[in-house]
Amino acid sequence: MAELIQILVSGLAAGSIYALAAVGFTLLWQASQTINFAQGEFVMLPAFFVLIGMTVLGLPMWTSILLALVLSLLILGVAFKRLIVEPMLPHGTLPLVIATIALGLLLKESVKEFYGATAQPFPAIFPQTVYNVAGASVSVQDICNLVVSMLAIGGLQLFLNRTRTGRCMQASAQNPAVAEILGVNVKRMVLYTFLINAALATIASVLISPIYLAKFSNGETLGLVAFIAAIVGGFNQIRGALVGGLLIGVIDNLSAVYISAQYRAAMPLLLLIAIILLRPQGLLGTPEGRTV
Amino acid sequence: MIRRLLSTAALVMALGVAPALAELKIGSIIELSGAGAAAGTNFRDGVKMGFEEINAQGGILKEQVSVLEYDSQTDPQVSRAMVQKAIDDGVYAITGTVFSSSTVVNMLVAKQYGIPQFTGSEAPSITAKGNPYIFRTAFGSxxxxxxxxxxxxxxxxxxxxxxxxxxxxxxxxxxxxxxxxxxxxxxxxxxxxxxxxxxxxxxxxxxxxxxxxxxxxxxxxxxxxxxxxxxxxxxxxxxxxxxxxxxxxxxxxxxxxxxxxxxxxxxxGLTPDANIPALTEMVERFKTKYNYTPDHNAIKGYTAAWTLKYVTEMVGSPDSKAIAEKLHGLTLKASEYPGVLMDVSWDETGEMSRESFFVKVENGKQVVQAILPPN
Known part of the structure; x- marks a missing residue:
């Protein structure tokens, strides 16, 4: 029982961070039909902004995290939308997908070139204390990661459902033409979506880098896991991405302990295949038809 | 105008036919990206520092050494291609790679061309395959x-x-x-x-x-x-x-x-915290040069560079095959050959023997608990 508790806590903590990245996939898809294959690199990059703040500029950790947030909003939010998505979107989804793949490579190689290929230590933002709960060692770091991720996603849901701006964003995502007729500034709403995605990526980066260490190639794994989580949960639902992320985190840990550590990486892929075969819209997603 | 053109053309031709500077080429094939970048960067910097010191002291056989660097990307197939490229570029010896999964693949190319290779890999299989051109820089696991x-x-x-x-x-x-x-x-x-x-x-x-x-x-x-x-x-x-x-x-x-x-x-096998004066001095020079503390991989790279110098000079020429033959059964004592830092021997398979250390990490430093004799 203690073992199961520990697996669940570790799995949920890791899964909640995957969920933050997965929510970014769903947000951008709903707002602008953008599948951002650079999402993993979006999570990798803010950690290096934090390190630059701390080691190059000599700033305290929390100031560096704020700096990373601002830089992410500017680069991964505003610049990404203005310089890549807006010029490419009129040409269709495929060129945009290819552009995001290229962007991912550019970000990865740039970090490697300017910061180095080796992993960098990243400071833990939460205490490393471990508590014994019913025989299981539960770390404060895991609990804090889970709580912060849940608060971020919960806050986003509240923002989207309970505020005027949030409802305008939803309206813009569901039917931009009608939303515009009703006086919604659709372009601004889409920009907000990109900014929220950048902020979520920064939170995910700061939470996961103490575990993964900051490395230019972190986005490869994170991007793939988040993409699978988004599909498994439902690409067009934020709560779907949340469920997908948590599920992947828990299944990964359960399979490593009870099935095979060697084949743990295959389990999320098997889940993905099963979902695509049995419920293509994802666990919580809704079927979506598009004219071709 | 015509005179200026002629003089420029003459200068270009003169440069074109000038004899190449005498230079020995070494191939450094190493993990500079991918999972092995941490180990590879250390090994590469050790090799570089070793050859820079050798060049500052007159080079090998009075010729300067040029180290050609190739990133294996911690990918066995890329490492194989890079070894081939280094050999095509005219190297007479190779240092690297560190990751065993790369070395077991790329050492076959060096063997085919008879080029001695100083690897940082520690997998037992490396020296168990009967390859006469592979040599360890730290003994196998x-x-x-x-x-x-x-x-x-x-x-x-x-x-x-x-x-x-x-x-x-x-x-x-x-x-x-x-x-x-x-x-x-x-x-x-x-x-x-x-x-x-x-x-x-x-x-x-x-x-x-x-x-x-x-x-x-x-x-x-x-x-x-x-x-x-x-x-x-x-x-x-x-x-x-x-x-x-x-x-x-x-x-x-x-x-x-x-x-x-x-x-x-x-x-x-090696630790910068061992109380060995030559090693301590090397570590200090490394820290001054690269601004970080070297690990065992950097020491491996450094000793590989000096070993190559000593053996090349024993043979008397950069003859790759003769160097490989000379290394089998060779012992280098640190008192006579200070660049190897500690007494070291190679057997007929390229495996090496040396004293080693059992350490414990205390306050972020390796603390030697026991010195273990060679086996």
Whole structure:
């Protein structure tokens, strides 16, 4: 029982961070039909902004995290939308997908070139204390990661459902033409979506880098896991991405302990295949038809 | 105008036909990106520093040495292509690679062309394939592990062990050597946990090891995986001794894992914290030059450069085949050949023997617990 508790806590903590990245996939898809294959690199990059703040500029950790947030909003939010998505979107989804793949490579190689290929230590933002709960060692770091991720996603849901701006964003995502007729500034709403995605990526980066260490190639794994989580949960639902992320985190840990550590990486892929075969819209997603 | 054109043309022609500067070329094929970048960068910097010092002291056979660098990307197939490229570029010896999964592939190319290769790899299979051109810069895990196991049994009183290891060529070599030695010592392995290359999340692995009834855990990963493992072990409050062979207690691991590295123990063939004056001086020069503390890989690279100088000068020419022949059965004493830092020997397979150390990480530093004799 203690073992199961520990697996669940570790799995949920890791899964909640995957969920933050997965929510970014769903947000951008709903707002602008953008599948951002650079999402993993979006999570990798803010950690290096934090390190630059701390080691190059000599700033305290929390100031560096704020700096990373601002830089992410500017680069991964505003610049990404203005310089890549807006010029490419009129040409269709495929060129945009290819552009995001290229962007991912550019970000990865740039970090490697300017910061180095080796992993960098990243400071833990939460205490490393471990508590014994019913025989299981539960770390404060895991609990804090889970709580912060849940608060971020919960806050986003509240923002989207309970505020005027949030409802305008939803309206813009569901039917931009009608939303515009009703006086919604659709372009601004889409920009907000990109900014929220950048902020979520920064939170995910700061939470996961103490575990993964900051490395230019972190986005490869994170991007793939988040993409699978988004599909498994439902690409067009934020709560779907949340469920997908948590599920992947828990299944990964359960399979490593009870099935095979060697084949743990295959389990999320098997889940993905099963979902695509049995419920293509994802666990919580809704079927979506598009004219071709 | 015409005169200026003619003089420019004459200058260009003169430069074109000028004899090339006498220069010996060495190929440094190394992991500068990918999972092996931490180890590879250290090894590369050690090689560079070694040859810069050699050049400053007159070079090899009074010729300057040019080190041509190639990034293997920690990819066996890329490393193979890079070894081929280095040979095509005219190198007479090769240093690298560090990752065993790359070395087992690329050493076949060097063998085909008869080029001596100084590897930082420690998988037992490297010197067991009858390749007369491969030479270690640190002994293989099949030599290091028995020393470590003897220390675990005799000094630590370990009765049951668990193993966590990387499921790669490097990890398999260490794992096999450890399992064989444990069988010989009659000590059961109560849990065996393999992990994938560059694995990021070790929570499940640590949990399985923690819940086992092992007295100690043998941990055999590369630097970055080791650091992630130690951080997770610290997070889960694992209270069993974590013992590694070389990488677990390396300086890069200590830097990456921070406080989580304290308490980790292990056997190292080389340590910058050993109380050996030549080694200490080399480490200080390295720190001044590169602004970071070298690990065992940097020392391997450095000694590879000096070994090549000494052996080339013994042979009297940069004859690749003669150098390889000379290295078999050779012993270099640090008193006569200071660049090797410690007395060292190579056998007929290219395997090496040297004193080594059992260390424990305390306050972020390796503290030597015992000096283990060569075997």
């Amino acid at each position: 099949q030599k290091g592990v028995p020393k470590m196991v003897k220390y675990m049994v005799d000094n630590m009183g370990v009765k049951k062990v668990g193993v966590a290891w990387a499921n790669t060529e490097f990890g398999k070599g260490g794992h096999q050597a450890f399992v064989a030695e444990m069988e010989k010592a009659g000590i059961p392995i109560v849990i065996d946990v393999p992990a994938e290359q560059a694995q990021a999340d070790f929570s499940a692995d640590v949990l399985k090891l923690k819940n086992s009834d092992a007295d100690a855990i043998f941990v055999y990963f590369t630097e970055e995986e080791s650091a992630r493992f130690l951080r997770e072990a610290r997070k889960q409050g694992i209270d069993k001794p974590l013992i590694g062979e070389t990488t677990l207690i390396g300086h890069k691991v200590i830097e990456l894992a921070g406080d989580a590295a304290n308490g980790a123990m292990g056997h190292v």
